[in-house]
Amino acid sequence: MYKDLDPLLHSQLRLAIVSILMTGESADFNQIMDITKATSGNISVQIKKLQDAGYIEVVKSFKNNYQNTALKITNKGIKAFENYVECLKQYIK
Amino acid sequence: MYKDLDPLLHSQLRLAIVSILMTGESADFNQIMDITKATSGNISVQIKKLQDAGYIEVVKSFKNNYQNTALKITNKGIKAFENYVECLKQYIK
DNA sequence: TATTTTGGTTTATAATATAAACTATTTTAT
DNA sequence: ATAAAATAGTTTATATTATAAACCAAAATA
Numbered sequence: 518m519y520k521d522l523d524p525l526l527h528s529q530l531r532l533a534i535v536s537i538l539m540t541g542e543s544a545d546f547n548q549i550m551d552i553t554k555a556t557s558g559n560i561s562v563q564i565k566k567l568q569d570a571g572y573i574e575v576v577k578s579f580k581n582n583y584q585n586t587a588l589k590i591t592n593k594g595i596k597a598f599e600n601y602v603e604c605l606k607q608y609i610k
Numbered sequence: 611m612y613k614d615l616d617p618l619l620h621s622q623l624r625l626a627i628v629s630i631l632m633t634g635e636s637a638d639f640n641q642i643m644d645i646t647k648a649t650s651g652n653i654s655v656q657i658k659k660l661q662d663a664g665y666i667e668v669v670k671s672f673k674n675n676y677q678n679t680a681l682k683i684t685n686k687g688i689k690a691f692e693n694y695v696e697c698l699k700q701y702i703k
Numbered sequence: 704t705a706t707t708t709t710g711g712t713t714t715a716t717a718a719t720a721t722a723a724a725c726t727a728t729t730t731t732a733t
Numbered sequence: 734a735t736a737a738a739a740t741a742g743t744t745t746a747t748a749t750t751a752t753a754a755a756c757c758a759a760a761a762t763a
Binding site: 519521536 | 611614626629701
């Protein structure tokens with residue numbers, strides 16, 4: 518009962534980012550900003566943490582002359598998310 | 611979409627405490643310690659925060675010659691918890 | 704009566720979230 | 734042509750928060 522919640526996912530912004538990516542579609546930096554309304558600095562830091570953990574994949578490219586940062590969830594990220602949700606259920610029901 | 615999560619509840623230990631109290635039964639300090647395995651100092655601090663927010667009621671008494679701290683969730687606490695769960699659902703499904 | 708146990712609180716520290724300040728490139732206005 | 738503004742971020746400093754260590758008081762026990 519009350520297993521530890523993965524601290525990497527138990528953060529509003531990181532959870533939102535991963536939640537967005539759990540659709541399976543990749544999303545880019547701007548979409549994350551639009552949806553979450555967080556500052557770019559905050560998003561940048563949280564993306565790096567998720568990347569370092571191997572939860573997301575980050576692909577940098579050029580799109581219409583501008584740099585573009587695209588994010589995609591990894592298998593590890595999917596498993597971590599599913600595990601987080603399972604653990605959380607113990608707390609909220 | 612992605613409404614803010616009540617920061618008072620979006621904390622593993624405080625969420626566990628409120629979750630325990632959501633049964634309706636009151637629980638005392640020791641039960642919280644047994645269930646959560648957190649340190650007394652940590653629990654003490656988090657209890658005060660929940661009390662200050664009006665989410666729980668704290669009743670101090672004497673039981674078998676020892677001081678006893680009993681906790682009970684308030685109506686405000688119940689509503690906050692239910693709202694938290696509703697908001698969380700946007701993130702986890 | 705000295706020591707240990709019970710039941711906590713207060714305070715210091717470690718970790719974390721968040722925004723402010725900064726960098727670099729591109730577009731637009733003058 | 735070039736100054737200003739917009740795009741797309743990163744780095745770093747600060748503010749907040751979680752957590753444990755240190756502490757206190759009363760009761761039980763050796």
